[in-house]
Amino acid sequence: MSEAFVTLATTDGYALGALVLGQSLKAVKTERKLCVMITDHVSDLLKRNLEATFDEVIVVNVLDSKDTAHLKLLERPELGVTFTKLHCWILEQYQKCVFLDADCLVLQSVDDLFEREELSASPDAGWPDIFNSGVFVYKPSKDTYEKLVKFASEQGSFDGGDQGLLNKYFSSWARADISRHLPFTYNVTSNTFYSYVPAVNQFRSDIRIVHFAGTVKPWQLTYDPQAKQLSGCYQSFEREFLLKWWELMYETVWPNLS
Numbered sequence: 001m002s003e004a005f006v007t008l009a010t011t012d013g014y015a016l017g018a019l020v021l022g023q024s025l026k027a028v029k030t031e032r033k034l035c036v037m038i039t040d041h042v043s044d045l046l047k048r049n050l051e052a053t054f055d056e057v058i059v060v061n062v063l064d065s066k067d068t069a070h071l072k073l074l075e076r077p078e079l080g081v082t083f084t085k086l087h088c089w090i091l092e093q094y095q096k097c098v099f100l101d102a103d104c105l106v107l108q109s110v111d112d113l114f115e116r117e118e119l120s121a122s123p124d125a126g127w128p129d130i131f132n133s134g135v136f137v138y139k140p141s142k143d144t145y146e147k148l149v150k151f152a153s154e155q156g157s158f159d160g161g162d163q164g165l166l167n168k169y170f171s172s173w174a175r176a177d178i179s180r181h182l183p184f185t186y187n188v189t190s191n192t193f194y195s196y197v198p199a200v201n202q203f204r205s206d207i208r209i210v211h212f213a214g215t216v217k218p219w220q221l222t223y224d225p226q227a228k229q230l231s232g233c234y235q236s237f238e239r240e241f242l243l244k245w246w247e248l249m250y251e252t253v254w255p256n257l258s
């Protein structure tokens, strides 16, 4: 039975994120395959590094398919990356997958996620009846992929991104089956480090995945490896996790980039 963690990187910045994510999964000794989808905007250097870290690097081309739904979707440039993310359903060489945004960092093993069914995800901190689409369990299926593309071209996304689209498609998530609700500790988004510090304190040791959702991504910061410090001013938990990301980056990714 083949199962994989899947991520996506359409730029060199997100590719750095994917590399650290891949290394974080290796650090917790995952027994699953690692797969990354990229576009041809990713440079050769980063692509070579991704090939060394991931079992499979798949180049997806948004213009590949010429059917009506695809063409309609291309008229919605706001859905560009969303459309690319949907390609994860094509990976039928795997029976089950866990999609992780490239801005996620795994702190403890999450291989138990493969016991869950499609579509399992954690509640979004901003609107808990909506799941956050940075971490989700799904079953690859070209049939589902085609349905999603058709749905996207007809309905679009209420928030302009993949989260709005996937929540509308898997709209029973909120109420149908509690086993499809992952604990929040599987997708702790960085806004929590400001909005609910006592809870982060209380559940710190349970956190399995930190998700640097939002406009500032770890790879955009400047790290001083000698002093182990970061540029900018961050709340203490955010700094702790950003430093973890950078330490892994500096030890496992950086040496192969020069």
Ligand code: UDP
Pocket (backbone or CB within 6 Å): 007, 008, 009, 010, 011, 014, 081, 085, 100, 101, 102, 103, 104, 134, 212, 213, 214, 215
């Ligand atoms: N992504 C990408 N290129 C982009 C934007 C997004 O490859 O230009 C991928 C990447 O895997 C990223 C995910 O899509 O983690 C979702 O975007 P992002 O994490 O920026 O959204 P947020 O979690 O901040 O809402």
Ligand code: MN
Pocket (backbone or CB within 6 Å): 101, 102, 103, 104, 134, 211, 212, 213, 214
């Ligand atoms: Mn994200």
